[in-house]
Amino acid sequence: MSAGIAPPPVRVTGGRALPRPVGGPVAGGEPGGPQSRHASQSTPRRHAPPKAPRRGPRRATRGADERGAGTILIMICLMFLLVTALVALTGASWMRCAHDARNTADLAALAGAQAMADGADACAAARTTAAANGATLDTCRTEADDYRFLVRVGVRVRAMPALPGGPAQFTATATAGRT
Numbered sequence: 001m002s003a004g005i006a007p008p009p010v011r012v013t014g015g016r017a018l019p020r021p022v023g024g025p026v027a028g029g030e031p032g033g034p035q036s037r038h039a040s041q042s043t044p045r046r047h048a049p050p051k052a053p054r055r056g057p058r059r060a061t062r063g064a065d066e067r068g069a070g071t072i073l074i075m076i077c078l079m080f081l082l083v084t085a086l087v088a089l090t091g092a093s094w095m096r097c098a099h100d101a102r103n104t105a106d107l108a109a110l111a112g113a114q115a116m117a118d119g120a121d122a123c124a125a126a127r128t129t130a131a132a133n134g135a136t137l138d139t140c141r142t143e144a145d146d147y148r149f150l151v152r153v154g155v156r157v158r159a160m161p162a163l164p165g166g167p168a169q170f171t172a173t174a175t176a177g178r179t
Helices: 069-117 122-132
Strands: 010-013 016-019 136-144 149-158 169-178
Touching (some): 069 122, 069 169, 122 136, 136 169
Antiparallel strands (some): 010 016
């Protein structure tokens, strides 16, 4: 430092302006030498040279343009869960309809076999039992010998829910009788 130029009166550190000590004891006792520094005083910061302009794609900064992104993500997850639940419920309902068709076929065949054993019309009894259980009798065939008889029935149950591309009905067959 030359003797004719005074240091700037203020220095900036950490975003705050601090007064710069002027004068004071000289280190080494030399006039115009470096100033002595107290432990609480730091060296003045030098400003970094300006950065070159950034090249390439700019990354989006977190701000107003990202507001609501979490809401959309949650809505997508909820829609996925809703579709999954609907598919699972539809599959469970169709499995129940297929189970009902098998049970109704068994009941209709047993009712027909009982009616045949009593000497009545087996197909009429099977048709009545199928209708009472919400099914339609498709086929009814009886076979009888002196001692043996068989009743084979086929029933149809409407699929619930009936969706496009899905099954419209479930069918099942059963056989009952004395062999």
